[in-house]
Structures are given as C-alpha cells and as structure tokens.
Amino acid sequence: MLLLTPVLILLGAAALISLLGLFRPRFTSHWLIAITSALAAWVVVWLLVLKLPLEFGLLEDISYRLALPALSFRGDEITWPLALAVSTVLLSVLFTDAARAVEASWLIWAGDLGFAAIGITAVLARNPATMMLAWLLVDLIEMSILLRQLEEERIRRRAVVFFATNLLGIVAVFGAMIAAGGAGVGLNLDQIPQQSVIYLILAVGLRMGVFPLQVAFLRDVHHQRSQGTLLRLIPPAVSLSLLAHSATTPLADGWRQMFIFFAVLAAVYGAIAWARAKNELRGRLFWIFGLAGMSFAAAVQGQQGAVLAWGLAILYPGSLLFLASVRTRGMLPLGILSLFALSAVPFSPTYAGLRLYYPFDMLLLLLPLAHVLLLGGYVRFMLRQTEPLSGVEPWVRVSYAIGLGILPVTFIASSFLGPKVPAAGPIPIWPLLLSFVGIATGVVGYWRRWKIPSKIFEYLDKVFSLRWMLTGLRWLDEFMGRFAALVTRLLEGDGGVLWTLVILVIFASLLGQLVSAGG
Amino acid sequence: MIVSNFFDQNAIIAVILLGIAGGLMFLVNSWRWRVAGLALMYLGVFWLVAISWPLGLAAIKMVVGWMAGAILGVSGVNLLPPTRRRWPTEWIFLALAFLLVIVAVSRLAPVITDWFPGCHPAQAWGGLLLIGTGLIHLGVASRGLRTILSILTILAGFEILYAVVETSTLVAGLLAVVTLGLALTGAYLLGNIYETENAG
Amino acid sequence: MSAPLIWIGLPAFIGGILFLTRGYRLTTGIFGGILSALLAVSAWLLPIDEVVPLGSRAFEIGDRFSILGRDFLLLNTDRAWLLLIYLFLTMWIIGSLFARPHSGFVSFGFVFTALLVAALAVEPFLYAALLIEIAVLLAVPFLLPPGSQPGRGIYRFLAFQTLGMPFILLAGWFLAGLEASPGDSALVLRAGGLIGFGLAFLLAVVPFHSWIPTLIEECEPYLVSFILFMLPAFVAVFGLGFLDRFVWLRESEGVYAGLRIVGMLMILVGGAWVAVERHLGRMLGYAAIIEIGAGLMAVGIGSSEGVLLFFWMLFVRIFSAMPWAASVSWLQEESGIGLELPNLVGFGHRYPIAAGILVSGGFSLAGLPLLAGFGAKFAFWQAISSDSPVLSLAALAGNTGLVIASLRALNTLFISFPVQQGDDQGVHNGAFYWLMVGLFGFLLFVIGLFPQVYITFIERLLFVFERLGA
Incomplete structure (x- = not known):
C-alpha cells in the first residue's frame, strides 16, 4: 500500500479541493492545498527509493480457472523514475502556476492533481489489466478536458481521432494477450513473451503517436502552458513504462527493421519541426515526437536504460521550457542545466541513452542529427527573452524559480540516486562525436547565414504530416461502406434468402475444409 | 386398413396433387388461386401422412391446413392490390426454378428413403418437393402472402417426413398450433399492410 | 405447488394480467419490475424438491408439472439460471421505463420469458423447438403493433x-x-x-x-x-x-473447432459491418451478432471454463446492451427523427447523458476497460487464445469494429455542434430520468471493475449442466 501513498495523497487533495470549491465558494487557499499535497507526494516518491522494489496487488487470484482482471502495481528501477518524473512535473506546474494565477482556478488544480495521480498509477501498473484501466482513465480525462476547451469542429475531430488511436493501442494490448496465450503463457509485464512484444510496441507506438506518425491528428490541439503541459506530457509518460518493459524482449529481425525505420522517421521529422517551430508551445508536439522516436528506437534495440533516459528527457527538460512563461537572463542557468541534462555528454542523465546505438544499425546514423536539431531548437527557444515578472509579491518569484529549478535538479539527482537499470553492452561514443560535428556545422551555418529553401520543409511537412493517410483512410472507409451496402442490399433485399443459401453453400464447403484441417 | 392401403397404393396421386399445389402457389398471381393451392397442398399432405398415421390423426393436418387457408383468405389479402409478374422473363425464370426443384428432388428422394426406414418413396418425393418449392418461393418473396405461404409449404413438407418417424399426439397438436399460429401471424401482418396502405 | 408453476405458469399469468393494465404504462412497468424481481428473489431463496420448514409447518416445491402426458421439469440446480433470467427481465422492464417502447412490452416480456423457460423445462427436451417457435410467433404482433x-x-x-x-x-x-x-x-x-x-x-x-x-x-x-x-x-x-x-x-473436437470458426466468422462479419454502419439501431443489431459469435467461441473452448465464460459474458451483456438499447430508443423518441447518424449530428450536446450511455454501451460490449464488459472480455481473450490464436486475432479484429462504431457515434453525437443554434443548451429532465441514468451509469461502470465479487454466482450456473459444467 506504501507504493500507492502518493496517489492517495493526490487524489485526497483533489477531492478536498473539489469539495471546498463546490461548497465553500469563499475559500481561497486551494493552491496551498494543491502545492502541499503535490510536495508531500513528491517527497514520498523520493522516499520510496529506499524501499524498492515494492509491490501491491488488489483482488489478485492467480489460481482461479479464468484470468480475472486484477489491480497490481510495482515500483522498481523502471517505474520509479517515471513516477518521480510525473510527480515532479506536477509540482513544477503548481509552483509556476503562482505566476499565472489569472489562468488557474480550483477546478484546474483539482484536475491537475487527479490527472497526475492517475498518471502515477498508470506508470506503476504491473499487469495488462491495470495498465489498460489506467491508460483509458488518462485518455478519458484528456479527451474530456480537450472537448470542453476546444470549440473549432476540425480540431475537436482531431482530438477524437487521437483518442481513437489510443483506444487502438488498448486493442493492441489485447492482441498481445492473445499472442502470449498462443505461446502458452499469460501476459505479464515482468516477462514478456516474444510473440507479444510486437503488439506491445505497436500499442505504445500508437499511443505516443509514433507508429504511424500522428502529426495530422494532434497538431494545433493544445497550446496551453500549465495544464496543457500536463495533458501533453503525462500520456507519453504512462506509455513509457510499457515501452521500457518491452525492451527486455528481442524482436524478430523483420519487425525490428520496420520499427526502427518508423522510430527514426518520427525522431528526425519531430526534431526538424521542433527546430523550425514558431514557439515552444507550437513545437511541443514535435518535441514529444522527436524524443519519443529516440526512446522507441532504444526499445527496439533492447536497451531499457536508454528508453528511460530519452523518455524522461521528454518530461524534465521539456516541462522546463513549456512552463517557463517568463524567461529572463537570471533564469538562464536553469536552462543551461536543463540543456546539460539533455546533451547526452558524460555524467548527464541522457548519457545512458547513447546505448541505443548498440548494436549498430545504419538507420541509426540519422538519430544524432535529430538530437542536434532538438538541442538547437531548445537553445533557440531558451534564449528568447520575455518580460520579467512584474507586479507580483516576492514569494511568487521564489515559487516560480523553485518550480522551474526543481525539474533539471530532480532529473540529474534521480539519475545518480535512483536504482540502476540493468544495461547490455558498452556506451558508444561515436554518436556524441557525430553530434558535435552536427553542432559545429550548425554554428558555421548560422554564422555564414546558410539558408535551406523553405520549400523543402513544406514538402517534408506534406509527406510526414500524413494528411494523405487521412485521405486514404477516408477513401477506405467509403469503399468499405459501399461494399457493405452492396452486400447488405443483396442479403436483405428481395432475393436475400436465395443469396443466403448461396453463401451458406460457400461457407459450408470452406468450413468443412477448415475443420478437417484442424481449426 | 383398406383406406390406408388405398393411400399407400395411390400415393403418386398425392405427389401430383402436391406438385400442382406447389406450382399454383409459386407461379400464380391471384391470391384466390394461391389459397386454393394451399388447400390442395394440405389435401396431399393428409394423403401422404395417412400412410404412416391413423386416419383420424392425419386428418388433423388437413383440417388445420384448411383453417390456415381460411384465416389467410379472410385476412384482408383480397383488399390488397395484386402483384404483377413480368411476362415472359419472370415466368420462365420461376418455371425453370420449379423444374430445378423437381430435378433436385429426384436425386434426393432415394437418400431420404434411406435415412428414414419405412419411408414410402412418395412421402420422400412429396416432402422434398414441398420443402424445395417452399425454399425457392421464400427466396424470391420477401414479404406479404407469398412469404407466409412459402413458410407453410416448407413446414408441410417437413411434416410429411416427420410423420414417418414420429406419431406422438402432442407433437401433432403442437405442430398444428404452429401452423395455425403462422397463419394467424400472417393474417395479422397482411392486415397491417392493408391498414397502413389505406392510411397512407 | 411445483417449480414450473411458479416460474412458468405464474409469469405467463402475470403477463396476461399486465396486458389488461398496459394502458397505465408507469404503474404496469413498476409492478412488472417488482414482480419480476420477486420471481428472481424466489429463485434465489426457495429450494426445489426440498422440505423447507416455515415456523411450525413445512412446505416443499416439487420439480415437476405434467400436462397432456408430458412433463415440465425444473431442478434445484436450475435455480441460478432462473434467478439470472428473471433478473434480466427485471432489468429490461426497468429499462423500458426509460426507453418507452409500446405499452404491451411488460406483459410480452413476462409471457415470452415464461415460454422460453418452458422450452428449457419440457421433457423430452426436443419439444423445446416447438415452444421456441410459439414464442417467436407471439413476438410478431408485439414487435409490430397494429397499424405498423x-x-x-x-x-x-x-x-x-x-x-x-x-x-x-x-x-x-x-x-x-x-x-x-x-x-x-x-x-x-x-x-x-x-x-x-x-x-x-x-x-x-x-x-x-x-x-x-x-x-x-x-x-x-x-x-x-x-x-x-x-x-x-x-x-x-x-x-x-x-x-x-x-x-x-x-x-468431438470437430464440434468445438466448428463452434470456434463459426463464432469467429460472426464476430468478423458483425464487426466489419458495424464499423461502417451509419444507423444506430442497426449498429445494435450487428453488436448482437458479435455477441452471439463471442458466446459460440467461448463454448468452443471445449471445457467448463468456456461455459463459465459464456454465462459471464451473458451476465455482463445486460449491463451494456440494455442501457445502449434504452438510450437508442430514448434518442429516437426524443429526436422524433430516424436513427441515421447524419440526422443526429450534435445531439450529444442536447442529450449528453443518453448519448454518453449509448457510446459507453458500445465500448462496454467491445470489452474496453472501466466498463461492464471488460472483465469478461479480458478473460475471454486470454482463454480462447491458447486454443486458436489465429482465430482469436481475427475475432479481435472483428471486435475492433465495435470500437470503431462507437467512436463514429461519439464523433457524430458530440464533436459537431447542432445545425440549429441554441439547441446545445441541454434538455432538463425530471428526477425519474436522473434515477434511471444513475442506475444505468452505476451498473455500466461498477460491474466491470470487480468481477471477483460476483464470479462465484456465475459459477453456480455451471450446475445447470451435469457433465459439461463439471
């Protein structure tokens, strides 16, 4: 039960804030309750590291004749860093909300606490049932918040399509269960059979928007800072746990190449779009794609530690930039610290991420380029200065600075103090050298004012935004609809019974063959 | 006994009767002729069932069948506009389909006599002929009197075959209830068509 | 007193009486619901063919009722099934208060159920076919009221x-x-x-x-x-x-293989058609085809686990299918137009709860987490996979059609806004509406979470089959 203490703290606080908001309209200290509970949860998550591994199960009965869905959680070297990241992002959101008081309300804070609580629950999930339950809760909350906020029909539709791909991710987990059953074992996240891993990686790919690339669905959906950051970053975080677990099981070679191709595609396209984005909020989606692609590639390469390193990079440095609505020269050190965490140089938390390049694969040569572009975009947005905080009390400035500072500090500290993830193979250095070459080229290009024709980017956008895929899907839907209507007219029309008899004869002969073949 | 022998020896007449009845119901447009065909069909059914059943019990089939015809006849079917068949294409198609049924029956009848020990060849012919005609009829009719007649035809064909193996009074009673129920349901549906078309 | 009289004769009689009072829709519905619930409770409490002491006296409910030389037989082991059936009837009657089908529904429900129970109780059991046919014939005038x-x-x-x-x-x-x-x-x-x-x-x-x-x-x-x-x-x-x-x-392994293949085929066909369907009512129909297919696949497992799964899926189906059907009917009645999706654009803003239940019902039948159908479908996928993973994956693909259909409904009902401005204000309904909605919502969500609580009851249904359930 100790494992779920942070979740209970957050849910309790969310309930309290909601009750106070509904029944005590004059009460004004909602933020204080929210920040206290988030801080308490964060401290508890930190303390859990002393007790790892921790397990907690509810209604588990593995001896029963049928597989009953039960709740099961585990805190270990994979799930703990993710839980810490979610609780840190929440804390950071709430701290920085002090400076955005006009945008926030008790409803938003209660929502943030509840959403983060479910996010932590999802990352701690140990079995498929718990994971799917938590995933769907996260998805439902995300979609209902989006549908309340979005008014333009075109964008609302995209939110539904995104929800649909998330649901397909859940269906893929059912597929993984079936594949595991075919191999004679039950699906357990501790030991994933090889037959299931394809479905699980597919599930994560669908949920993270990497496979297939779902730029068209998600673009323009969300541009808010505080809650928007939580809404955008927690869903990938909850999928990361499964991705890291899947990394322990090797993929068949054909699948491996295909998944690496999609991962590299997502990473490169995401990184280019991120580097060219108008601002960090418009680029947030591409930031996630870029780093999720790298994390995804690490999973396909079977490197758990690298999955986590790049996955956590989505959350920590990303949140810092997305939450920093005020960027002054005084805050630059925080940005530099974050940049260090993202740089993959030795002693940085992403240094372990370089293991994704082991074993070597030609396609991976493009990933250092993606890394450089992500860093470049980060520097670009970090250096954009805004008006300083004015007209606020001094504690707000302190709160704001703490909120931002806690992100890189926690990222770096947890990489040293947290449990070590078992690693396979050496850390290759060549990607780092390649990145330096890339950075040097970028600096020279910037200095010599090299220009890449924007038409190239427009063309790339056309291809990678996959609008053509949407058109294709629509066409397929119409074709299927017409075909179904034709068959329906035949079967339900005047000569329907005769057609039924004809189909019966066809089925009977097919069935006879199938049954004799052993079903 | 003498009567039973008569039915047995002249069973071919019943098969011819059933063929005429099936053809009438299948090919003719007039509802009167179709209901007359139904009555004729149940006469044939009675004849063939009487080979295996006591005469009194077999007569139930005929009485119930005629009652079904009467129910359908007074259901309002006479008030509905007649359906027209296209000459000659539709007629030729239906006649060929009917012929196909006869050919199929000639192949299947020996199998059925093999399946049901004690089954008179005429019973197999009669039963299969009705089932085949009913199925084809059902295949080309999607609603109205034709559908009800086709269901009754299939059921009558089955009753001939089932009579060979089952002589239970309760089953006979329940099958009679089903036949009457079908006729009543059909009459109800036909009445509804009349009501709605009149209201419209 | 015999069991067939209580659970066949009495419901048929109640059905007849309630037909006479059908004009008082609400009263008939409430009484019907209570009486059906009482029949369910009595199946739970009253043992068959055992002496039950009642104070200083004792009584016994016989298991047999004879008519025209044939027997209707309800054994003590059938009680779980009777309980389930009358529980289902109660649920459908309660749902009818919300769905408002035509006034004869409650009485029809009783008579139809009584006939079907009789079909399972009759000896020799092949007579069941005739009783089922009579039930079907009876259903026609109720499906199609005079003038339709x-x-x-x-x-x-x-x-x-x-x-x-x-x-x-x-x-x-x-x-x-x-x-x-x-x-x-x-x-x-x-x-x-x-x-x-x-x-x-x-x-x-x-x-x-x-x-x-x-x-x-x-x-x-x-x-x-x-x-x-x-x-x-x-x-x-x-x-x-x-x-x-x-x-x-x-x-016979061939029988089970056949059941699995036919079941998969039904899920696949139902799923493919429901995915492209644009009529909410027809979607329900295809969902029923999928569910029948899932039941066949479960039995095709060929063990008592398969039968248990069949009953489990049947039990949870009531919590998905009934609210879904009720909300479709309600929407049809309220909107006054057809159930074609293009006619219902933005209706979710006007009737959010009914539309929400409708969409959730579909998701629940598909076995998505958080909803009533999850537990059973979770166990189903796991159980069928070991026998035939290829068929199971094909069935999963068919089942995904139901998810797509529900998403299509969600998209139409909630994403676009109604053409007429001002229509999205929401319709305010009375306490009764909210009571129904609360009940549906509660069952739709709560049943799926903890199947461990009720699975032992489902296991009792296995006793209906002496050998298959062992």
Missing part, C-alpha cells in the same frame, strides 16, 4: 426462426436412434448436421443473420434488442443441453 407497416425484417425473422424448428425435431429422432446404436457414424453425422443447422437458424448464425439489422431498423430498437438478448441466450443454453447430454457431441 411490416417490412422484410419481420418476415425473415419469422421464416428463419421457423426453419430452425424442423431441423431440431428431426435431430431428435436421429438422436433417439443413436441411443440404440451409439457407434453409427452416419447417424452421428446426420444428427450433428441437423442440430448444427437448427441452432444456426435459431441463433442467426451467419449467413442467417440478415433479419437482425433489418428488423431493428423496422421496429422499436428496444423491443428487438430484448428479443435479441433473450432468444439467443435461451437457444444457446438449449444447444449446450445437447452437448451436455450426448457424449459423442461433447467429446
């Missing part, structure tokens, strides 16, 4: 259900022959084939399924859904009776 134009669906329903009966009756004769000469493989094949065809007609197995979507489009969705729920449930239990009684059927 009959379409193709009702005729085809009548035709296919009637065609099933002769096969079952003939199979009975062959089965009797098999008891005399058990090793006759030709007889086995004939009997098996006839049973298969008979059940295929009665269960609307593909390709005999075309009446389902047509009928639901032509008649009131709630009424058709009730029949689509009750009839296949009873026919399937009737079919399980064959497996239980005849060892050559029970031990």
